[in-house]
Amino acid sequence: MHLLLLGVSHRTAPVELREQVDFARQGVPAALAALADRASIDEAVVLSTCNRSEIYTACNDPLAAAEDLARFMADHHGVDPAALAPHYFRLVDHEAAAHLFRVAAGLDSLVVGEPQILGQVKEAYAEAAERKRTGPLLNRLFHASFTVGKRVRSQTGLGEGAVSVSYAAVSLAKKIFGDLAGLHVLILGAGEMAKLTAVHLKAQAVRRIVVASRTLQSAELLAGRIGGDAVEWRELDAALEASDIVITATGATEPVLTRPRVEAAMKKRRNRPLFLIDIALPRDVEAGAGDLEQVFLYNIDDLRAIVDENLARRAAELERAEGIVRAEVEQYAQWLRSRGAVPTVVALRARFEEIRRAELQRLDGKLAGLSPEAKARVDEITHLIVEKLLLTPTEQLKAADDPSTIVAYSDALNCLFSLTAGDTERKGHGRAATGPDEDETSDPPKTRANP
Amino acid sequence: MYILSLLFYASAAVAYGANFARRSERAGRLATALLAAGAVAHTFLIGMERMQIGYMPFVGTTSAVSFFVWLLALAYLYTEMSTNERAMGVFITPLLVLLQLIPTLDVPVLGARPAVLRSPLFTVHVASVLFAYASFALACMIGVTYVLLFKEIKAKHLGFFYARLPSLQVLDRMNMRAVTIGWAFLTAGVVIGVVWASQTNFRASDDPRAQAMTMMDPKIFVAFVSWGLYSFQLFARRAIGWGARRSAWLSAIGFGIVLLNFLPIGYFLTKSHNF
Numbered sequence: 001m002h003l004l005l006l007g008v009s010h011r012t013a014p015v016e017l018r019e020q021v022d023f024a025r026q027g028v029p030a031a032l033a034a035l036a037d038r039a040s041i042d043e044a045v046v047l048s049t050c051n052r053s054e055i056y057t058a059c060n061d062p063l064a065a066a067e068d069l070a071r072f073m074a075d076h077h078g079v080d081p082a083a084l085a086p087h088y089f090r091l092v093d094h095e096a097a098a099h100l101f102r103v104a105a106g107l108d109s110l111v112v113g114e115p116q117i118l119g120q121v122k123e124a125y126a127e128a129a130e131r132k133r134t135g136p137l138l139n140r141l142f143h144a145s146f147t148v149g150k151r152v153r154s155q156t157g158l159g160e161g162a163v164s165v166s167y168a169a170v171s172l173a174k175k176i177f178g179d180l181a182g183l184h185v186l187i188l189g190a191g192e193m194a195k196l197t198a199v200h201l202k203a204q205a206v207r208r209i210v211v212a213s214r215t216l217q218s219a220e221l222l223a224g225r226i227g228g229d230a231v232e233w234r235e236l237d238a239a240l241e242a243s244d245i246v247i248t249a250t251g252a253t254e255p256v257l258t259r260p261r262v263e264a265a266m267k268k269r270r271n272r273p274l275f276l277i278d279i280a281l282p283r284d285v286e287a288g289a290g291d292l293e294q295v296f297l298y299n300i301d302d303l304r305a306i307v308d309e310n311l312a313r314r315a316a317e318l319e320r321a322e323g324i325v326r327a328e329v330e331q332y333a334q335w336l337r338s339r340g341a342v343p344t345v346v347a348l349r350a351r352f353e354e355i356r357r358a359e360l361q362r363l364d365g366k367l368a369g370l371s372p373e374a375k376a377r378v379d380e381i382t383h384l385i386v387e388k389l390l391l392t393p394t395e396q397l398k399a400a401d402d403p404s405t406i407v408a409y410s411d412a413l414n415c416l417f418s419l420t421a422g423d424t425e426r427k428g429h430g431r432a433a434t435g436p437d438e439d440e441t442s443d444p445p446k447t448r449a450n451p
Numbered sequence: 452m453y454i455l456s457l458l459f460y461a462s463a464a465v466a467y468g469a470n471f472a473r474r475s476e477r478a479g480r481l482a483t484a485l486l487a488a489g490a491v492a493h494t495f496l497i498g499m500e501r502m503q504i505g506y507m508p509f510v511g512t513t514s515a516v517s518f519f520v521w522l523l524a525l526a527y528l529y530t531e532m533s534t535n536e537r538a539m540g541v542f543i544t545p546l547l548v549l550l551q552l553i554p555t556l557d558v559p560v561l562g563a564r565p566a567v568l569r570s571p572l573f574t575v576h577v578a579s580v581l582f583a584y585a586s587f588a589l590a591c592m593i594g595v596t597y598v599l600l601f602k603e604i605k606a607k608h609l610g611f612f613y614a615r616l617p618s619l620q621v622l623d624r625m626n627m628r629a630v631t632i633g634w635a636f637l638t639a640g641v642v643i644g645v646v647w648a649s650q651t652n653f654r655a656s657d658d659p660r661a662q663a664m665t666m667m668d669p670k671i672f673v674a675f676v677s678w679g680l681y682s683f684q685l686f687a688r689r690a691i692g693w694g695a696r697r698s699a700w701l702s703a704i705g706f707g708i709v710l711l712n713f714l715p716i717g718y719f720l721t722k723s724h725n726f
Binding site: 154155157160161172174175176177178179267270271272273290293294296298302305306309 | 474475476600604605607609613614617618619620621692693694695696697
């Protein structure tokens with residue numbers, strides 16, 4: 001059994017094409033149902049986000065299955081296969097695992113380290129598992145990917161720190177005020193940046209947003225767009241006093257919020273914290289205002305510096321995250337390889353046991369004179385001999401670490417001992433036709449995901 | 452027996468350190484478990500002593516230190532559980548370890564309590580004052596972390612503490628709550644002490660310690676100073692509009708005075724409270 005991944009992502013396909021092959025349009029369940037009819041694949045998980053459409057499968061013949069999947073991708077979305085062909089990527093076995101692990105860790109995301117993707121991977125798996133479209137390979141693969149995602153998030157700083165100016169402002173506000181619900185926000189000016197930050201704050205359920213502008217009309221316009229209230233410019237001092245967060249973005253050439261003005265407001269506020277975000281150029285807030293007790297003044301350059309620092313920190317964490325991915329891929333690959341040897345080991349042992357029993361039966365007459373104890377001893381000794389003989393070959397098989405060696409060993413053993421190794425193959429094919437069978441799924445995935 | 456709780460506290464301190472430095476959730480859970488184990492061992496110890504002598508074992512400064520450590524451990528654990536915030540552990544546990552060294556190295560001798568202390572008010576007085584001290588210790592550590600985080604945000608350098616501490620608002624709220632609770636218990640403890648002193652004619656006692664129970668005794672005097680400071684903190688916050696940073700500083704200074712009163716004055720200078 002092999003792991004096969006076929007998909008398109010923001011790295012391989014333009015957004016127009018990604019939209020065309022987005023499984024979310026017709027629903028992932030429909031895609032899973034359609035995939036169930038394909039004989040070439042046994043298990044399937046469909047991962048569909050705005051940046052990627054990927055199908056993870058388990059199959060016996062990756063080459064044939066990949067062709068089949070590519071056809072499916074084109075047919076299902078009604079896209080010309082030729083147009084799609086240059087953009088999809090396909091990965092097999094440990095490379096497919098490495099890809100999923102990197103995706104789950106947020107390493108393959110547009111904004112590296114973003115946390116949503118792990119949830120999307122979990123959803124994609126749950127969707128398939130619910131419909132019994134996953135089996136041992138994908139169960140273990142996806143559970144391992146959750147582990148990778150969790151480890152990267154908790155053990156590296158990859159997802160830490162805001163990487164956009166407006167988000168940096170929001171996270172600073174959270175560090176000052178804790179919960180932003182119940183806070184009053186004042187916006188001075190009606191620029192685009194002010195609007196963007198206000199929208200971010202609005203999403204944090206602040207209690208009230210007030211917009212003040214030189215002309216009431218433009219204040220009302222912005223207030224209407226973000227769901228706030230407009231106030232007259234001359235009511236600025238009262239509004240300042242009532243606000244916890246102030247975003248300034250006026251086109252004024254002189255500072256609007258001078259130090260004495262802020263100081264007066266702080267006095268009335270009884271030194272409750274005030275967060276001033278000055279995104280205007282030239283500045284709207286006099287620099288000295290930032291020295292006042294409980295006033296936190298950040299201008300656009302300060303916020304950019306934070307963003308740059310966070311980006312640099314994320315980059316420094318990349319290597320650690322990749323290390324975690326490598327370690328988990330190695331573990332999964334090891335498991336996958338050892339699975340390759342298992343049927344041969346089982347068949348070999350069965351063959352030896354069969355020979356032992358046959359010989360004991362043949363010699364039954366000659367052993368008839370022995371006491372039951374002595375007979376038991378003979379049975380035990382022959383068993384031990386077989387075990388001893390099998391010990392080294394079994395170990396060697398399980399330790400073989402590249403698939404070609406395993407295949408070569410297995411072929412040799414099959415041939416030399418005329419093993420009935422077709423057993424497992426037949427089982428695999430039967431499963432493809434009938435969907436997931438009891439035998440394959442009886443192995444509880446959870447215990448294997450967290451050995 | 453003291454060594455057992457000391458070892459638990461010390462290993463909890465190490466685990467809290469690892470939790471804070473590496474932000475490892477596993478180390479954090481281990482730290483909480485170790486601290487809880489220390490508190491359980493300590494509870495058992497205090498319970499055994501109580502059963503042995505028939506009254507709460509906090510006659511003498513060393514016994515009081517042990518009881519204080521126990522209260523602080525419990526108060527911190529309660530705070531951690533109720534706020535789901537572990538960052539303060541790295542600041543609290545070293546204090547537990549340092550103070551618990553005192554009863555571990557100089558195991559208090561248990562015996563009959565001096566005649567002047569044979570009063571039902573004894574337990575209430577000592578317990579409420581020590582509980583107030585534990586609250587002040589928490590407030591102090593919270594205040595210190597507030598100042599650290601405040602400085603980072605003001606300096607626009609978001610680094611180590613920014614990534615590890617809860618928000619300023621949360622720290623401030625925890626600080627004020629701890630100070631308020633501590634102030635209430637200190638007030639109660641002091642009032643009970645005064646009532647007790649006025650009920651009993653200590654002057655007539657032949658115990659020199661009882662005779663020294665006046666405002667002039669350094670321990671009693673400094674206790675009133677710390678009460679005054681915490682009263683001022685609460686007042687300044689509500690009435691004058693002092694900000695959270697100044698409150699945080701007052702919490703830190705306040706506990707400095709409390710600790711001064713508790714240890715050096717308690718051991719070497721007081722003539723009234725050296726039992």
